[in-house]
Amino acid sequence: MDVALHRPCSSLLIVLLLLIPPGLGSRNCSDQDMEDENGEIQLEEILKINHVLSESEEAIRSATAQNGQTSSNVKENEENDKKLQETNNDSNWNSQDQQETVKSRQEQEMEEFYQNGTKILKRSRDKRLRKDRGYKLLVKAADFGSSKAMERIAYALLFGDQLPQNVTAAKDLFEALAENGSHKAQTALGFMHATGIGVGFNQPKALVYYTFAALGGNFVAHMILGYRYLNGINLPQHCEAALVHYRTAAKYVADNVALFGEILTEKVRLTERAENLSSNGEIMDLDLYQYYQFIAEKGDLQSQVGLGQLHLTGGKGIEQDYEKAFYYLSKAAHGGSTNALGFLGKMYSEGNEIVPQNNETALMYFRMAAERGNPIGLTGLGLAYLYGKGVPVDYEEALKYFKKAAEKGWVDGQFQLGVMHYAGLGVKKDYKMAVKYFHHASQAGHALALYNLAQMYGSGTGVVRSCLTAAELYKNVCERGQWTERFLSAYFAYKENNIDSAFLQYLFLAEQGYEMAQSNAAYILEYEQSALLSQIDCYHMALIYWNRAAAQGYSYARIKLGDYYYYGYGTNVDYETAAIHYRLAAEQQHSAQAMFNLAYMYEHGLGAEQDLHLAKRFYDLAAETSTDAYIPVFFALCKLGAINFIRSIQHTNVSEVWKHASLDRLLWPHWDLFLIMILTLLLAVLMAYRHV
Secondary structure (H helix, E strand, O other): OOOHHHOHHHHHHHHHHHHOOOOHHHHHHHHHHHHHHOOOOOHHHHHHHHHHHHHHHHHHHHHHHHHHHHHHOHHHHHHHHHHHHHHHHHHHHHHHHHHHHHHHHHHHHHHHHHHHHHHHHHHOOOHHHHHHHHHHHHHHHHHOOOHHHHHHHHHHHHHOOOOOOOHHHHHHHHHHHHHOOOHHHHHHHHHHHHHOOOOOOOHHHHHHHHHHHHHOOOHHHHHHHHHHHHHOOOOOOOHHHHHHHHHHHHHHHHHHHHHHOOOOOOOOOHHHHHOOOOOOOOOOOHHHHHHHHHHHHOOOHHHHHHHHHHHHHOOOOOOOOHHHHHHHHHHHHHOOOHHHHHHHHHHHHHOOOOOOOOHHHHHHHHHHHHHOOOHHHHHHHHHHHHHOOOOOOOHHHHHHHHHHHHHOOOHHHHHHHHHHHHHOOOOOOOHHHHHHHHHHHHHOOOHHHHHHHHHHHHHOOOOOOOHHHHHHHHHHHHOOOHHHHHHHHHHHHHHOOOHHHHHHHHHHHHHOOOHHHHHHHHHHHHHOOOOOHHHOOHHHHHHHHHHHHHHOOOHHHHHHHHHHHHHOOOOOOOHHHHHHHHHHHHHHOOOHHHHHHHHHHHHHOOOOOOOHHHHHHHHHHHHHHOHHHHHHHHHHHHHHHHHHHHHHHHOOOHHHHHHHOOHHHHOOOOHHHHHHHHHHHHHHHHHHHHHO
């Protein structure tokens, strides 16, 4: 376009030259010769020719002048072309820069909305705050096109977590995200096809989605595939394949634990709450929490340390809050609590947004606690010498402090001793000793000890290689990942009678292989009612998850399987299979209920040949196993004794027995005298009563 602006001069010249007939430039002379020779040229033709000539001459002169100017200003025109092109290029670049600036601002604003919304959802368990601020920020981020925000919103729609539950809308959003390669959306679609929620049951399609999600780096999908390969669920049972999937997810969890520490998430078993049984994973009620706050403010050291530790780690349903943790631990430390001193040292050693990282202050608190024999302080000093945090690296000193902490039963001390023996730090490398210490720490649930043990069993380092043991250990580590937080939201939904939301969240966790989630999902299917559950064959689906929970060693689930086969819930009545499940629960988990049920089946010959002696044996075992079984066992034995007595009478000739019976032998010598005495006493009582 720019060049065309300067071309009309030369173009005009070419056009004008083409318009001039050949020889027209010498026409004046030729015209005069023709007049002289012929005299036949008319005036009009001469005028026309002269008119054209004059116009042509003027055009030629003007064109020649322009051509001269062009030839003289070629360089100037070229320079103008370049300047104009540069100007246009600059304007184009400026417009692109402006567009990129606007785009970067939008992306930055989108990321801010997403991060702020995510922080609120992670750190707050206030339902109103999560809904009014957390998800509103995510919706704004989604409006800017944030796929991560869309993923969270889709999950919230699926589970009804702070947003109205809408499975169909969630499915549509997941499908759109999955087309763009979202591994989280692929995992969700796999879950929906595997369970038939929102779509038809389609296990092959579910496996395809899970596989692509795992290839995309989704750790939940790795857990699901690991669980399925380990147990042969819709896949050939393959321990090595399970090991690969579980190892991938476990490494991610272990890395997070090593960097940020383990955040404890409470898991509530609905079957135990329903039966008023004790539960180690009970969530602290608000009234109890406020009571602890009250007595902590009054100076109770135990409450101060407890609240500080709960806020530091986020246990018992209490949200993690470093400010409150520091407040309560400081009060307890001033009151003389050595545990509080140790925890304060830990906070300064690790650092957070409330307490800045400071090795000197951390060492001060650790030393104060260690001098009083506190294992937290001893472990802290050991870590300081091991990694040179505020002091020179000294493996011997580190080993000394870790041993003292381990002798007091402190898990971190045992774990660090395992690390030192494994790596040969300050001691000779000894894999067997490392396994010993890792095993002790793993018994208390130390995530990194479990991970290290899994690595050793997976590679056969210091132990005989065992794929099954390694896979189970990796599974245990995976189940401590951040996704366990869904247990809390599921439980809160259940408490608020939001059955559909609780059920889907427990079902999603059950797909990942959590035994407690499997039993909770089965419990809801059996005992609760809702709009979503009305569309499901509850007994059949509950049977599946009771079976999966029982396979992981939960005795209540094993008994439930026996009940389902006994009564024909979700399957055909099968007394033999019911008896097998009761026997497994009795022998493996020592369940008193299973023993009682098995005794009843032997008593009536259900699923096995009738055997009253074996029935009595299992009744007795049930009473010995649990004091709660005393009363039902007493009545069952009375019934069994009565049946035995009646049957013995039916098979006995009474006249023959009386004929050959000797009362002195059956009762005791001089029985007649005792009988007279008893009758006399009864007569005296009757007489006395009559006078009254």
